[in-house]
Amino acid sequence: MLSKMEINKQALIQNISLLACPICASPFHFEEPNGFICSENHQFDVAKPGYLHLLKQAHKTKYDQALFESRKKVIASGFFEPLMKQVAEIIATSTAEELVVYDAGCGEGSHLAHVVESLQNNGKKVHAAGLDIAKEGVKQAARDYPGIVWEVADLANCPNQTGTADVILNILSPSNYEEFKRLLLDEGFLIKVVPEANYLRELREFIYMDEKSTYSNDSVTTRLAERLTVENIEQITYMAPIAKDLFADFLEMTPLGWHISEEKKAELLANPPEALTVDLQIIIAKKRNVS
Template sequence: MLSKMEINKRAMEESIALLACPICGSAFEFSEPRSFVCSERHAFDIAKPGYLHLLKQAHKTKYDQALFESRKKIIASGFFGKLIERVTEIIAETKKEQIVIYDAGCGEGSHLARVVEQLQATDCDVQAVGLDIAKEGVKQAARDYPGIVWTVADLANCPNQRETADVILNILSPSNYEEFKRLLQTDGFLLKVVPEANYLRELREFIYVDEKSSYSNESVTSRLAEKLTVEHVERVTYKAPIAKDLFADFLEMTPLGWHIEADKKSKLLGNPPEELTVDLQIIIAKKTNLS
């Protein structure tokens, strides 16, 4: 039986044509036992347990292992299940037998892994690459979901060849639209998920008593429309139950929980809501000839 490292190494070798040197942009060749070397001799080794660190320089983030472990638990509970089902349906509607998916801002990999699993169940041949600047998340993804190419990468300098992506996922994550345009194939599309007005409404109303209790995604969606051609917009709204023993993980995961006053946090953990509103907007956008 292959180790997780070997499974991930094989996935990287099979997807080597999708990758590009983050320093010079040239193509890679694989050099045993575990190095990716470009034509300019820049070399990157597969790290344990099987991911590629493709940053020009080290980058520290505020996202630590505890956050990603909590995120995995919440996703495993099915909290985002209806969203991921719909995301997968949209991708499947392309009817492609082979598809390349990049998850820009993949975190600890749970969303991408579920999309890949559901697409493969329809006999779709999927090549998937997860990208995130937070090493702890990518490290966990490689450990938990072998068979996908996991990369520590900067979305402002994606280590991928131009016009190679059929779909770029960007779920509740920052974007770099110039890079996304470079990476998308002519008929490819960006699938971006952003919060809607009632996302986590119960939590917002508890934490805030001013205008912050409401949320607007107008600035995000306006920026996207300036850079890409929006083809389709839809809203996914549902109530998601959340177990009391998972609520501390939820507060660890979401930025809303990072700055709660200690007394408020204690009160909330003592009597958390039994369900939360998931209210998200899915945006499908394609490349445009406009600059």
């Protein structure tokens, strides 16, 4: 029986044509036991438990293992399940015989793994890669979801070949639209998920109790529309139950919980809301001037 590292290494080798050296953008070839080497002899070795660390230089982030473990617990509870179902349905509309899906800002991989499973269950052949600058998230993704290409990568310098993506996912994560345009095939599309005004309203109202208790995504959507052609916008709103014993994990994973005082945090954990409002906008966009 293959180890998770071997399963992931096989996925990397099988999808090597999608990868590009982050230093010179050259394609890779593989040399045993674990080397991905480009034509300029820059080498990156498969790390345990089976991901590639494709950064020009190390990046320190505030996203640690505890955050990603908390995120996985919350996602596993079904908090984002309606969103993931809708995203998978959008991707399934692609006419590509074999889908290449990149998750830009994949975190610990739960969203991408869920989408891949859904598409495969509906008969789609999927080549998937998750990219994130936070090594702890990618490391956990490789451990928990073998068989997907996992990359520690900078979204400003994606180590993937130009014109290879049928779909790019960008879920509640920063973007780099120039890179997304470079990666997308002419008929490919971006799915960007952004908060709407009432996203986590209960939490915002408790923490801020002022004008910050509402959220506007106008600046985000304006920047996207300046760089890509928006094909469609869908909205998804629902109440997501959350168990009391999961609320500490929720505060660990969301930026809203990072700046709350210990006193208010204790008050909230003692009497958390039983459900939170999930209010999101799903933007589907393509490259401009596609005939």
